[in-house]
Amino acid sequence: MTRLSASWLDAPAVQRVCGLLEAAGFRALFVGGCVRNTLLGQPVSDHDLSTDARPERVTEVMQAAGLKVVPTGIEHGTVTVLVGREPFEITTFRRDVETDGRRAVVHFSDRVEEDARRRDFTMNAIYCDRLGLIVDPLNGMPDLQARRLRFVGTAVNRVREDYLRILRFFRFSAWYADPADGIDPEALAACAANVEGLHQISAERIGAEVLKLLAAPDPAPAVAVMQTAGVLAAILPGADVSPLTVLVHLEQMTGTASDPIMRLAALGGEAAPQRLRLSRTEARRLDTLAEAARSDRGAGELGFRLGAVDGRAAVLVRAALIGVAVPPEALAEVALGANAHFPVAAHDLMPGLQGAALGARMRALEQRWIASGFALSRAELLA
Structure with a gap:
């Protein structure tokens, strides 16, 4: 294929930004996810542009056309151009001159070939105008068409430039590689041999990659290889892929949408919220699901206390942890509990009861009501 066809390419904003750069004598090439995903027939979420124009010239050209420019990463050659509310991240061609496993010192380049050689995977080094x-400076199209994930150049060099690429390798394996083709042995060896380098990477960056990996349609095969290579233990000690494999199967059997936090609850691991630097909301939800899945509360009570989505998630995680199927009636009980409303209020028991006694009586009535399948009425509970 020598030409890409996509509706986003025809958008007026896309044509305007590219046209402005070209009219000023510069190249304007889309690269990365927008090109890769379009060629794979997958959704495109952003439009990253590369150019031989230096950041200050990009800024001048766009501002002269009345567009807003934000210097989002100008020290690395990146500015963001806003066409209305649509952002375009434009980055000058670059080449690495120094790396330390976390960050790179770059020099700007006039050649797309140099820009391509500093990218991580061959399928991410394909451009289009x-x-x-x-x-396609590095002939990455055959790899993309075969859904074959390979590092650009020598795998161990790419990994040592940025150790986060170890996790990116497994994430991209889960999302884009053909599982029937197996994992590239050179890449896997480079990841396994440099796993200690992940200790140099911030918890935020690791957590972001893990959640993106767990959002894949079926991350279990990639996570299983991570476990074998020692990568999983390095970032999440105590985690085990076996329940995750079962959970993905249960999701498919029950028509449950993929959910990274639910999958993380099945995967387990010591101090996951801290090691992955989860947000407070994510950490609370992870703890809630993990505790609920290991509790003895019935499916109906889980639905009542956690709601339909998290009640269902807790039931699936529980089944995955013990390696059993989810009884059809369990999901019905979750839905029933999620829609149930406890019919007794505190004022129904006052003034006869106050304080701790009132609280204890409310809890006892609630448990009776739950045990009845949410069937007992207010009158029956108060009788």
């Missing part, structure tokens, strides 16, 4: 013409 605003007409859809493919520019």
Whole structure:
């Protein structure tokens, strides 16, 4: 294929930004996810542009056309151009001159070939212009078409430039590689041999990659290889892929949408919220699901206390942890509990009861009501 066809390429904002750069004598090439995903027939969420124009020239060209420019990463050659509310991240061609496993010192370049050689995977080093013409400096198209994930150049060099690429390798394996083709042995060896380098990477970056990996349609095969290679233990000691494998199967059997936090609850691991630097909301939800799945509360009570989504998630995680199927009636009980409303209020027991005694009586009535399948009425509970 030499030309890419996509509706996003025809958008007026896309054509305007590219046209402005080209009219000023510069190249404007889309690269990365927008090109890769379009070629794979998958959704495109952002539009990253590369150019031989230096950041200050990009800024001048766009501002002269009345567009807003934000210097989002200007020290690395990146500015964000806003066309209305639509952002375009434009980055000058670069080449690495120094790396330490976490960050790179870059120099700007006039050549797309140098820009391509500093990228992580061959399938991410494919470019196209605003007409859809493919520019493939490293011949990455055969890899993409075969859904074969390979590092650019020598795998161990790419990994040592940025150890986060170890996790990116498994994330991209889960999302884009053909599982029937197996994992590239050179890449896997480089990841396994440099696993200690992950200790240099911030918890925020690791957590972001893990959640993106767990959002894949079926992350279990990639996580299983991570476990074998020692990568999983390095970032999440105590985690085990076996319940995750069962959970993905249960999701498919029950029509449950993929959910990274639910999957993380099945995967387990010591101090996951801290090691992955989860947000407070994510950490609370993870703890809630993990505790609920290991509790003795019935499916109906889980639905009542956690709601339909998290009650269902807790039931699935529980089944995955013990390796059993989810009884059909369990999901019905979750839905019943989620829609139930406890019919007794505190004032129904006052003034006869106050304080701790009132609280204890309310809890006892609630448990009776739950045990009845949410069937007992207010009158029956108060009788």
